[in-house]
Amino acid sequence: MKNKHSALVSIIIPVYNSENYIVDTIHSCLNQSHKNIEIIVVNDGSTDSSEKKILEIQSQKIKYHKVENNGPCAARNFGIQQAKGDLVQFLDHDDILHPDKLERQLERYAEFGDLYIYSAKMGTANAQTLTIDPDYELYQNDFTIERYFETVLNQFGKYITTGAWLVPAELIKLTHGWDENAGLNDDGEYFARLILNSKGIIYCDNAVFYFRRNVPNSLSKRFDSKDVYEKWLHSYILYAKHFHEKLDPTTAKELSWKALSRYYCASYPNYPDLLEKCKQLINELGYKHPYAHGGSKFYTTSKVVGVYNALKIWNLKNTAKRTLNKLLR
Structure with a gap:
């Protein structure tokens, strides 16, 4: 030094x-x-x-x-x-x-x-x-x-x-x-x-x-192909790998769950096959569903109806918002 x-x-x-x-x-x-x-x-x-x-x-x-x-x-x-x-x-x-x-x-x-x-x-x-x-x-x-x-x-x-x-x-x-x-x-x-x-x-x-x-x-704004989503998931799979190599098993397991959940929640509903792969990895860690990765309202909704149902609700809401915006242009 x-x-x-x-x-x-x-x-x-x-x-x-x-x-x-x-x-x-x-x-x-x-x-x-x-x-x-x-x-x-x-x-x-x-x-x-x-x-x-x-x-x-x-x-x-x-x-x-x-x-x-x-x-x-x-x-x-x-x-x-x-x-x-x-x-x-x-x-x-x-x-x-x-x-x-x-x-x-x-x-x-x-x-x-x-x-x-x-x-x-x-x-x-x-x-x-x-x-x-x-x-x-x-x-x-x-x-x-x-x-x-x-x-x-x-x-x-x-x-x-x-x-x-x-x-x-x-x-x-x-x-x-x-x-x-x-x-x-x-x-x-x-x-x-x-x-x-x-x-x-x-x-x-x-x-x-x-x-x-x-x-x-900007690269950080490009969500325009399956290749982008595959690489995105790949990065979070690597997170899990690194956590298990460097941290104690309990901490590594929880952090891996949350890392994979970030991908699942942020990419939903795009490319169901990649979502299914992510879901399987989450299940293999011992968790039944993703961690509710989103804002405070999404987290609260997930506590009431479950993460999967909250994602469906959020997707419907966002789809309706995009449709309305198109109609108002």
């Missing part, structure tokens, strides 16, 4: 058709108060003007690479191979780091060292506006491994995303690379492995990461 001043941070940015955002993203890295950084930009076969805009930025800190389009996970894995840093900051091509983000996390790193993973406060980037997200206070704590997964799997709609973390290279080495078959949940699956290989999570107050929401054609 190096001290906070001498530690080199490798910032890995996979880029695909990000001409509208990549300049701001890179400048948020160059403007870090912690100056000992390398910015590994991996152009994943972009077809727009991303490359031109990246090359126009003059800085020796930028290490530019262009590869064939194989997706962000493959690009991140390529970036890991190039990285020389003591710690790694993964950053998506449209997100923003607060100028003091790395410095604040390195202060905690100097205290706790290479076997912890470091989190930050979540914010949102919209146009030229940067705001702190409300309702993320539940993550503004240090966590043991078990308590973190209990927290994230017991709530709905609020998750720490890729760029909020700062990861010591020692933990990267203990965790094989990003899984290209994890699809929409590739970051959740990867960081689950990192966390399970760590001694816990250290929260860094005043370290802020800004996630850009509502980006057109």
